[in-house]
Amino acid sequence: MTMPNPAGDLAVLRQVTDRLRASVETVISGKTEVVDTALVVLLAEGHLLIEDVPGVGKTMLSKALARSIDGTVRRIQFTPDLLPSDVTGVSIWNRNSGEFEFRPGGVFANVVVGDEINRASPKTQSALLECMEERQVTVDNVTWPLEAPFMVVATQNPVEMEGTYALPEAQRDRFMAKVSMGYPVEEAELAMLQEHTSRNPLDSLEPVTDVTEIRKLIATVSQVHVSPAVQRYAVALATATRTAPELLLGASPRATLQLVRAAKAAAAMAGRDYVLPDDVHRLARTVLAHRLLPSLEATRTGRSVTAVLDVLLDQVRVPSDPGA
Template structure:
C-alpha cells in the first residue's frame, strides 16, 4: 500500500506507485501497456471510461483487473435488450410489516460499475445512467440517492456486431472521459497469454494495491497539479478547432475541454511532475476527443475517421513554448 498513509505523497513517490498498478493489470492483459496506462489515468482522474473493440481482446478482463487493484466495491451488469432501468438503479419495494416503501439499491450503488456490452441495453436503460455519470446520483420514484464516493463507470461495447444493439447517443458519449481500444496482441504476447491461461485465471494473480481512501486522496492531489494559462488556451484551441472543421458536424463540447485538462493533470501527476506540459495534452487528445465528434456523412464515405481528424488538428494547432507551459521556473 501507499507509504505515509494519511499524508500527501511527495511527487517522486508516485511513479513507482503507478507502475505497481500497471504491473498488476499486466498480469491479466499482456502487451498492452499503453492502453493500460490510459485506463489508469482515467481511473485516477475519476472519469468514466469506454472500451470499444472487437470481441475476445480482453476488454472485460482489463476492467476486472483494474477494479481488483482497488479496495472499493465492484459490481457488473451484463447489458441485454430486456435489461430494465430498475435493474441498474434499484427499485422501491413495499414492506408489508412497516407499511412503507423501501429502496432496494441496484448494482449502480458501487464504487466501480462495469457495464458489459453497453450498446446492447435499450435507450431507456442507457438513459438511466446519464444522471449517475454526471451528477453521481440516481432518482427512483421521485427520491434522489447519492452514489458512493468515488464512483466510476467502465463500459465496453462491440463495434462490429450491430444486430440487436443501440448506438450510444452523443449526450452519453460526451460523459465518457476517455475511449480506449486494445487491438489484437502481437504473436509473442499471445503465446505468453496462452501459457498464463493454461492452468488458471490471470485474475488470480492480480492483487489489491490501493485502498478506497488512498484512491480518493490521489484523485484530489492530481487536481492540484499546476496547469499554465498557455496550456489551458492550447486545450481550448484544440476543442474549438473541432467545432469549425469542415468534416465535423458536431465538435467537442466544453465538457471535453474540462476532461482533457483533468486527464492531462493526472498524466503529469502519474509522471511525478508538478505541472502539465503540452505533450501531456497531445498524448491524450485522441482518447479524450475523438469519441465526442460526429463526422459529416461525406467525410465518413471517404474513409475519414474522428481519430485522423484529431491527429490532423494536433499538427495544425500551435503548441505553447515549453518554458511557458511549465510555468516558467516551476
Template structure:
C-alpha cells in the same frame, strides 16, 4: 496498480494506463472492440487491484433501467416504500456490452456518471466515492447492438480500443493461461481511501495559463472543422485537463506540459 493490471493484460500497457488515468481523473472509460480481445478482462483487472465495491452489469436487450439504478419497493411490515439500490451503487461499475441494451436502459447511467447520484421517485441517493464506470461495447456493425446516445458518449473521458495482441504476447498467453486464470493472483494494492487521496493530489497539479489556452484552442478547432459533425463539448475540455493532470502526476511532474 499498473503492475497489477499489466500482469493480467499482456502487451497492452497503454490500455492499462488509460484505465488508471480515467479513475484518478474522476472520469469514465469506454472500451470498444471486437469480442475476445480482453475488454472485460481489463475492467476486471482494474477492479481487482482496488479494495473497493465492484459490481458488474451484463447489458442485455431485456435489462430495465431499474435494474441499474434501483427501485422503490413496498415493505409490508413497515408499511412504507423503501429504496432497493441497483448495481450502479459501487465504486467501480463494469457495464459489460453496454450497447446490447436499449437506449432507455443505457441512459439510466447518465445522472450517476455526471452528478454521482441517482434520483428515484423524487429522492436523491449518492453513489460511493470514488466512482468509475468502465463500459465495454462491440462495434456497431455487430448484430444486436444499439448506438450509445450522444449525451452518454460525452460522459466518457476516453474511448479506447484494445486491438489484437502481438504474436509474442499471444504465445505467452497460451502458455500461462492453460492451467491458471491470471485474475486469481491479483490482490488489492490500494484502498478507496488511498485512491481518493490520489485524486485530490492530481487535482493540485499546476496548469499554466498557456496550457489552458492551448486546450481551449484544441476544443474550438474540433467545433469549426468541416469534417466533424459535432465538436468537443466544454465537458470534454474539462476532462482533457483533468486527464492531463493525472498523466503529469504519473510521470512524476507537478505541472502539465502539452504532451500530457
C-alpha cells in the same frame, strides 16, 4: 500543523500507480498504453469506454482494474431486456414496515463494470447519464449519492456487430476516454496460452490499494497546476473541432474540461506537479475522438474522425511558453 508535501504526494502516487499497472498486467500483457489510460481516467475521476471486437480482453481488463482496488465492485451485463431500474435501483413496498424501501441497483459501487453496454436499449443506457455526470441516483424524487471514487468501465462491441445499439451522443460525452484493445502481439498471445489455459489469472489477483488511498491520489491530482497558456491550448483544440467543416459535431465544453483533468492525472503519473502542452496533445485523440461526428462529406470520402483530429492537432499552435 502538517505542511503539504507535493513531492512526497507525487512519489506516493507513482508508487501506487506502478503497483496497479503491474497488477493489471499480470492479466493483460502487452497493453501498457491502454492500462496507463485506464489509470489516468481513474485518477481524473472519469469513466472509461473500451471498444473492440469480441475476445480481445475488454472485460478482462475492466475486471482486473476493479479487483486491484480494495473497494466495492459491481458488474452489470447489459442485454436487450435489462431495465433502467436494474441499473439505478428501485423502491419496493415493505409490508412489515409499511414503507417503501430502496433497493440499490448495479451502479452502487466504487468500480462498475458495464459489460457490452451497447447491447442494452437506449432507454436503459440513459439510466447511466445522471450517475456518471452527477455521481448520484434519483429514484421516486429521492436522491442517493454514489460513494467516491466512482468509475464506470464499460465495454462495447463495434456498432457493426449484430444486436448492438449505437451509444447516444450524450452518453459518449460522459466517458472521459475511449480505448481500443487491439489484437495482442504474438509473444503476448503465446504467453496467454501458457498462463490462461490451466487457470483464470483473475482468481489469484489481490488488491494492491484501497479506496481511501485512491481518494488521496485524486486529491493530489487536483493540485496539479495548469497554466493559462495550457488552458488556452486545450480550448483552442476544442474550438478547432467545432469549426472544422469535416465534423458535424465538435467537442463539448465538458470534453475540454475532461481533457485538462486527464492531462493533470498524466502529469502527476509522470512525477510533475504541472501540465505540459504535450500532456494535452498526447491525450487529445483518446479524450476527444469518440465525441466527434463526421460530416456527410467526410463520411462519403472515407475520412475518419481520427484522421480529421490528427490534422487539427497539427494545425493548432502549441504554446512556446507553457508557463505563461
